[in-house]
Amino acid sequence: MRALVQRVSRASVTVNDEVVGAIGPGLCVLVGVTHSDTLTEAHRLAAKVWTLRCFDDDAGAMNLSAADVGGQVLVVSQFTLYGDMVKGRRPSYMSAARPEQAEPLVDAVVLELRALGADVQTGRFRTTMQVELVNDGPVTLSLEVNAQE
Numbered sequence: 001m002r003a004l005v006q007r008v009s010r011a012s013v014t015v016n017d018e019v020v021g022a023i024g025p026g027l028c029v030l031v032g033v034t035h036s037d038t039l040t041e042a043h044r045l046a047a048k049v050w051t052l053r054c055f056d057d058d059a060g061a062m063n064l065s066a067a068d069v070g071g072q073v074l075v076v077s078q079f080t081l082y083g084d085m086v087k088g089r090r091p092s093y094m095s096a097a098r099p100e101q102a103e104p105l106v107d108a109v110v111l112e113l114r115a116l117g118a119d120v121q122t123g124r125f126r127t128t129m130q131v132e133l134v135n136d137g138p139v140t141l142s143l144e145v146n147a148q149e
Contacts, residue, residue, distance in 0.1 A: 001031065002031070002081045002082065002142070003031050003032070003048075004142055005029050005141045006138070007027060007136045007139035008023070008026060010022070010133065011132065013122070014130045016127075020122070021122050024072055025072065026074070027054075027071060027072075028074045029076070030081060030131075031045070031109055032077075032081030033079070033096070033101065033106065034095050041145045042108035043108070045109055046110075046112035047116065048143055049109075050065065050118055051066075054139050062139075072120070074133075075110050075113070076123035077102065079093060079102065080096075082095040099126055103125045103126070106125065110122055
């Protein structure tokens with residue numbers, strides 16, 4: 001399971017001109033699922049995101065997590081995180097899980113984040129979404145969890 005995590009001052013997701021999720025300061029998390037992912041990876045990813053130390057402390061060092069600062073989290077499914085561009089110029093998405101497998105696992109990430117105490121908003125699975133955000137820093141981090149951890 002992969003995530004692209006961006007520290008944001010605000011972020012939102014719009015579907016068909018309707019804002020379906022919006023947050024203030026916190027994390028915008030794009031989540032991709034591959035074929036071998038299970039609930040174990042979903043729970044690990046949620047824990048990593050929630051405790052990721054990417055917020056500044058009083059000294060200006062990134063020592064605080066969203067859990068520490070009460071940051072909100074916007075989770076958006078993103079199958080293109082598993083795009084393979086080794087050959088040619090058109091990405092192959094063969095490594096991305098089918099929607100039937102991916103949707104429950106993205107939902108599991110959201111549920112686990114909420115269980116950990118996060119205020120979570122989401123995009124809408126299987127729709128074309130417009131994601132708007134203000135990256136704070138900018139801080140952008142790539143996370144990956146797998147069964148071998």
